């Protein structure tokens with residue numbers, strides 16, 4: 001899927017190109033897409049959003065404070081009532097204001113996880129889940145409950161009250177609770193924001209399990225570039241109530257609009273497969289589209305697929321391959337674009353390394369001294385790469 005970069009007039013063209021389907025609630029629609037159009041006007045804020053999101057996987061909503069991320073989730077949940085809304089979720093029509101269709105929140109099969117878990121303090125974890133299950137009235141409630149408890153690893157917490165749980169455990173219970181209504185869509189509004197770094201790392205694998213094992217699409221709001229890069233299959237950048245960019249994660253993360261919003265955390269995603277293990281030096285040797293890469297990591301089986309994040313600030317370029325350098329990873333690449341950086345002294349180079357997009361943040365001065373230009377072959381030197389996901393085999 002190509003990345004869509006939106007500007008005001010493009011919004012109108014997109015709306016014209018994708019005719020809004022009207023019809024009665026329950027009519028069969030496109031089964032692989034979440035199609036939404038919302039026009040929301042408040043004093044001092046207007047949101048005009050037209051998006052077609054993949055019907056599965058994680059779509060991350062990213063953007064500055066006040067850009068409209070929570071407003072969009074609330075509109076999807078049926079909590080914002082404004083004229084001109086349209087929402088279909090994998091073939092189900094939830095809202096089409098033009099045709100007089102508006103499912104109230106309790107009739108939308110969705111789970112909502114907030115920044116704070118908001119569990120009932122006087123009930124045990126089991127009591128909280130039972131309460132949610134009764135409200136959800138799912139036909140196979142007991143099986144869904146057992147699955148959610150297992151998936152979130154909360155079986156040993158069922159008799160405790162929320163006051164006796166850590167922040168990360170509370171969020172795991174909240175995620176399990178959101179699954180009890182057999183949702184067709186999960187909305188997660190900064191579910192890890194109230195947790196410190198270690199607790200975030202405790203909960204992230206559970207979110208990855210939910211993502212991997214259930215075919216429920218998730219809309220995930222986060223300010224954290226690390227979380228977005230780790231979890232997202234698709235990224236939407238919002239700014240001032242408008243969609244600035246929307247597309248597959250690897251393509252979208254390297255767009256200038258997105259790298260500018262991510263400041264120092266701008267970076268690219270690189271997929272690799274473990275080739276071999278250098279146990280003596282604690283390194284994994286990976287085969288990536290741009291060539292061979294080494295990363296410091298415990299041994300993993302050859303063939304294991306990994307996703308790496310390579311920050312722009314950790315990549316430099318050279319015109320010839322470097323010898324006698326401490327940098328292990330040098331990939332052949334071509335300069336695709338030279339873009340303004342987030343600071344006056346820096347530029348952002350977009351590179352193509354054998355089909356994989358890389359970013360390199362260099363100074364304007366270095367760019368001039370090397371005489372860099374679009375189309376030039378270079379060597380990308382990768383100082384560090386963080387492992388984001390993978391390691392479970394395959």
Ligand SMILES: Nc1ncnc2c1ncn2[C@@H]1O[C@H](COP(=O)(O)OP(=O)(O)OP(=O)(O)O)[C@@H](O)[C@H]1O
Nearest residue numbers: 042043044045063064065066067068069070071072
């Ligand atoms: N109930 C409300 N009434 C009026 N304006 C509101 C209301 N809720 C939010 N807004 C405004 O709407 C705009 C979008 O807010 P929203 O909460 O959707 O942004 P956000 O991207 O989720 O921000 P953050 O990252 O800080 O949570 C902001 O200008 C905000 O002040």
